[in-house]
Amino acid sequence: MTLESAIRNLVIANRILAHEGVVDAYGHVSIRHPDNPQHYLLSRSRSPELVEAGDIMEFTFDGAAVGGDKRQPYLERFIHGSIYASRPEVTAVVHSHADDVLPFSVSLTTRLRPVVHTAGCMGNHIPLWDIRNKFGDTNMLVTNVEQGRDLATTLERNNVVLMCGHGFAAAGRSLAEAVRIAVYLPKNARVYMEALRLGEVRVLSPGEVEQKMVKNPNAPEIVRAWEYWAKRAGCGHLLDGAV
Numbered sequence: 395m396t397l398e399s400a401i402r403n404l405v406i407a408n409r410i411l412a413h414e415g416v417v418d419a420y421g422h423v424s425i426r427h428p429d430n431p432q433h434y435l436l437s438r439s440r441s442p443e444l445v446e447a448g449d450i451m452e453f454t455f456d457g458a459a460v461g462g463d464k465r466q467p468y469l470e471r472f473i474h475g476s477i478y479a480s481r482p483e484v485t486a487v488v489h490s491h492a493d494d495v496l497p498f499s500v501s502l503t504t505r506l507r508p509v510v511h512t513a514g515c516m517g518n519h520i521p522l523w524d525i526r527n528k529f530g531d532t533n534m535l536v537t538n539v540e541q542g543r544d545l546a547t548t549l550e551r552n553n554v555v556l557m558c559g560h561g562f563a564a565a566g567r568s569l570a571e572a573v574r575i576a577v578y579l580p581k582n583a584r585v586y587m588e589a590l591r592l593g594e595v596r597v598l599s600p601g602e603v604e605q606k607m608v609k610n611p612n613a614p615e616i617v618r619a620w621e622y623w624a625k626r627a628g629c630g631h632l633l634d635g636a637v
């Protein structure tokens with residue numbers, strides 16, 4: 395994929411996540427640099443709905459802006475670099491504060507589980523990271539490399555990590571896959587929360603989740619959703635066929 399396509403897709407991803415309510419003024423999405431796997435691309439500190447191609451900056455894994463770029467970066471960019479550093483197969487990362495997942499990030503008894511088939515892509519195990527365990531009282535944000543690495547260690551080989559009282563980070567092998575996980579995770583949390591009000595809940599079995607984990611991160615069912623969400627978000631004109 396060319397750098398130009400990657401940046402265009404990253405703009406689309408920002409708009410999709412905003413339009414689908416996964417991010418609001420806060421939250422962000424990044425991709426690994428297509429020509430340099432040791433770098434990643436992420437907007438300057440700007441709300442995702444407003445992000446344009448000119449806002450995209452390039453970073454090293456330790457969060458330093460490349461090329462003397464002095465624009466204000468996101469404070470929590472360390473989430474992204476740390477996950478890319480520990481997961482070579484990951485090419486896109488989403489960070490969100492979506493309300494619907496937050497109850498499961500603070501409950502001491504009920505863990506988030508996949509319950510609807512569209513959310514099988516989130517995986518069987520969704521680890522929970524509490525910044526307090528290692529760093530004590532903080533402002534709850536991931537603002538340095540050490541915190542980012544600790545988060546990435548808890549994510550381990552999973553697709554999603556919940557962040558206590560904060561939100562989640564999702565990792566994908568393609569940008570479309572990361573966006574898909576991030577869109578369906580809050581939907582699944584909403585359904586699960588409603589179902590819990592009714593009593594006992596049937597959750598997806600490990601075997602069902604296994605069958606929902608797509609082998610190809612650019613499979614037709616993923617590209618289909620990408621195109622749909624992009625058009626809904628008003629940026630169908632930015633689609634160039636490469637995700």
Ligand SMILES: [Zn+2]
Binds near residue numbers: 470
């Ligand atoms: Zn955050």
